[in-house]
Amino acid sequence: MSTVPPTPVQAYRASLLHFHADPAFSLDACLWHEDGLLIVAGGIVQAAGDYARLFPTLPAGAQVTDYRGKVIMPGFIDTHLHFPQTDMIASPAPGLLPWLETYTFPTERQFGDPAHAREVADFFLDELLRCGTTTAMVYCTVHRESVDAFFEASEARNLRMAAGKVLMDRNCPEFLRDTAESGARDSEDLIKKWHNKGRAMYAITPRFAPTSTEAQLQLTGELAAAYPDTFIQTHVSENADECSWVKSLFPEARSYLDVYDHYGLMRERAMFGHCIWLDERDFARMAETGSAAAICPTSNFFLGSGLFDFEKADAARVSLSLATDVGAGTSFSMLQTMNEAYKVARLKGSYLPAARMFYLATLGAARSMQLEGTIGSFVAGAEADFIVLDPKATPLLARRTERCNNLEELLFALALLGDDRCIRATFAAGRKVHECAGAMTL
Ligand code: GUN
Ligand code: ZN
Known part of the structure; x- marks a missing residue:
């Protein structure tokens, strides 16, 4: 016996x-x-x-x-960052759109190569662990190989990580484009392969409204409805030029956030990076749908994007968390991210106690991801x-x-x-x- x-x-x-x-x-x-x-x-x-x-x-x-x-x-839980941008952190550019053109897109091109993607994913995860971050919501690139490389590296360390393939079918270099159909198909294959495998969690990842056609946003919304326990991650209202661009691309939408709402991309487990230029109606809609905001202060200071409005978000009781947004963010450390978040609040005339910042980087983020009780x-x-x-x-x-x-x-x-x-x-x-x-x- x-x-x-x-x-x-x-x-x-x-x-x-x-x-x-x-x-x-x-x-x-x-x-x-x-x-x-x-x-x-x-x-x-x-x-x-x-x-x-x-x-x-x-x-x-x-x-x-x-x-x-x-x-x-x-x-710590970092709710918004880009693993392929590790090697281009601290690259100078006058604002978001030139930074994407000059550094981001050429750097992301290399991630169709599985060996390169794995080498960067290994470094990236070790750097997160060195900084005390054990869970993150991570953007890969448009290449499905980049997602496999990331989750394989994460599985090797037994980490609870969310990540996904970037969806992007317009307004970016040809070499980084998918199509509405191929993007949805690849994402679905990756969901089946990785979502809830061990500690891996899949995040459906339309990069931001300007780089997706209406057809792509439509299929992305359908995918999000078909797999309701997956995450959704995207950028919203980060930079004034970006906001004007979205207005010209989607003239019917009430606001930038409304574009995502229209396509069914606001729900529990949806994580919106930045949220700087949202108005009261947008914040109310975030709270109503259970969507969450990832606040990225080092990135917002670095690119000169603007200051997150804690008071407005709190008035609507939106779920909040802190994020590095590496590589526009200038540090992998959530402590450094708190340091800058504190200054954002001060410049907006509000006050962020330290206890709140540690909450936002732990339980607050877990709640934003509907993972309370798990992490x-x-x-x-x-x-x-x-x-x-x-x-x-x-x-x-x-x-x-x-x-x-x-x-x-x-x-x-x-x-x-x-x-x-x-x-x-x-x-x-x-x-x-x-x-x-x-x-x-x-
Ligand atoms: N908006 C669209 N793509 C990106 C990105 O890679 N980084 C940041 N900070 N904003 C974006
Ligand atoms: Zn980002």
Whole structure:
């Protein structure tokens, strides 16, 4: 008679931070355990709470890793970025449209080559993990090979990632065009191949309204209706010139966002990048349809696109999250993204507390993707994607965080001064997938 060996239990002692609500709308949204314990088995969170309460519940033989002095929180979720743009990050151009013409399209051309696509996908995912990002919503290129390469690289690391083939059948170089029919067919094949395979999730990806014909948007909407648990991702209202262009291409539409609405592309699991120039009716429609906004501050500053209006979005109760938008975004780090998001809010005359920024990069993003309970928090049963943050990662951070009087000040210092150097270790489904060079497991 054979007995099944028990699943090994791993526990991690540190300060624990996660959320069960949005700090903008709830006074006790934050769950903080100064001396905490996170218990994981089989890649799943078993419990998270005070060390003194949970330690006695550990089974004999459970391994405890001591990360005292560090903060453990759910891995960051980046809801909008482009893996093929990794090698062209920090390329100068006066605004979105010339940047696309000069750098983006020629760079994306190379991703029909599966070996090139895989090499870049491997680097990209390792860079995300180094920065503490464990889930992302990722644009590939128009080539189906780029999607296979991305998901193969993600599967090799057992990561929960959403990605999709860019749909683009006009207003771009001939070498990057699909057709309405081939784009829909390729996307459907890729959905069947990858969606919900392991931790992979498919995102139907019309690049933005100007690069799709009405026929393509129509078929894309039909695909989104046929596969309602897939994601949809696109860009909307990023840049003033882009908005005028959309107006001239779709004169019947009430607004830029209305173009997507018309074709059935607003629904739960639809993620709209930027959302800078939306009006109140647009924001109301976002909330009504369960669509979500990916706020991309480093990209918006870099391209001079504009400032996201947190107050207007919050008034409509739109689901919000933060995103890097690499390669227009200038950093893979969600901490650096928070730093810039804070300044966007200030320039708009509003205020973004640090607790809210960490919420937006974890549970807020999970909610925007309809993945609450799966990622983004330490609720029992969630997948054990988490990071170990070092509040003393740099000499300056050490000096500043020593002088913090409360949690908000600590999180604020981490958001404003932190970057990849703060990520001591990253775990995906309970397995360590990154450890800071030079860091020792205590
Ligand atoms: N709009 C259409 N394509 C893109 C892109 O690749 N990056 C950004 N920032 N905006 C876009
Ligand atoms: Zn983008």
